[in-house]
Amino acid sequence: MFGIYLKRELGRRKKAALVIALGLALGIALVITVSSVSAGMTQAQDKVLKSLYGLGTDMTVTKARSAPEAGSSQGPDFKFDAKSGSKTTQSSDRVMTQGGQALxxxxxxEVSAQKGVDSAVGALSLNVTKVDGSFTQGKAQSSGDSQAQGGPGGSSSGGGRPQVQGGGADFDVNNYSVAGVDVTDQELGPLASMKITSGRTFTASQTDARAAVISKSYAKTKKYKVGSAFKISGTEYTVIGVATPSSSESTTDVYLPLKQAQTLADAKNKVTTIYVKATDSKRISAVKKEIQASISGTTVTTSSDLASTVSGSLSTASGLASGVGKWLSVAVLAAAFLVAALLTSSAVSRRVREFGTLKALGWPSRNVTRQVVGESMVNGLIGGALGIGLGIAAACxxxxxSPKLTAQLGSTGGPGGGTGGPGGGPGQLSASSTLQIALTAPVSPTTIALAVGLAVTGGLAAGAMGGWRASRMRPADALRSVS
Known part of the structure; x- marks a missing residue:
């Protein structure tokens, strides 16, 4: 009886049911769209942070450089010996650690032994400045050779001083970055965010091998390929692999085994960055405090710290989606619920004769209330189905x-003044580093479940108001409505 009556009444009031369903649909569609875009923003931010940290890294440990002593120079020192030849070729490499004080x-x-730490590896970040070129020796000529000498007390017009003609120096300066990686655990650290596209990566036995993995952009610039050889400070290295960053542009040009990097920088048993993976993402904050408390002077940078330095259109859009977008969704959804409730209540008031007659025939108030709530629930489910369809269409x-968003990576104020180290740790990426991220809007099952819940809630809210009003009607109301 209930189902038959419900179907008949909905068929008689198609326009009113459609208006209520469309109102709920628009609100639900907006919620799905905003939730999906927000999820896309989160994924985009994760890509940026993974490009800084590397996959699986939860935090990095560094130490700020101490202030330089008065009169000391922090730059590279180049010294060349002049020779007697007319043209002398010179070449020199200066290798310096960067990204913070060496640890x-x-x-x-010690970091690995901290409670809540799953694993930790060290890396050494270097900057190599290569200067090569040549000096050309000039020739001395006297400007007074062609001048006549004066008499006693006289002087030559040119003074007879020799002048150097020709000669000079022509040097090229090339800067590139080098990361020393722990080849026994490459799931953390600089190479974790890189994908080998040619050749191979290091094996666990190549802890002190004269082998190198280079970034694709650096290989293109220098015309290197697998098997090519190059020298750093007189040591020759063979390219065994070319790597491409997984999610952004790489800031490291050359990857070497950690021991080789330490030898080049005269930094035996030293690292500049420690990459840390926590046992549980919920314990990252606690692990950070424990490391800072037990190892004095260190700076622990987490993904949330780096997230606060990301600016640009990605940050602006994310703020709008999470702030304005969510509040707008709540406002529209609340308005849709209110309109549905008011329309249902208004429809009940126009059905005074119907409900009064049903009560006069013996229907209890609960049956009348159930009838109104049932109709509202059907309207809510129809609105939910339409809203899910519209929301998924908007997300697709x-x-x-796939609008392009930019992410500018600012400074955390940590060591080196940057946010990214070799392949992702603090101290490598400058404030001007800009990434482009394609925005997507994934629709998750959770979002669909939320939409269904909102549809049911909207139907219940509208039905509750209409049912409460219908339950208060008396059979006498129907007689008074008869003209």
């Missing part, structure tokens, strides 16, 4: 368009 390798073991449209 003892034993600190890596965003994904198909």
């Amino acid at each position: 003892k390798s034993s600190i890596v073991e 449209t965003v994904t198909a368009i």
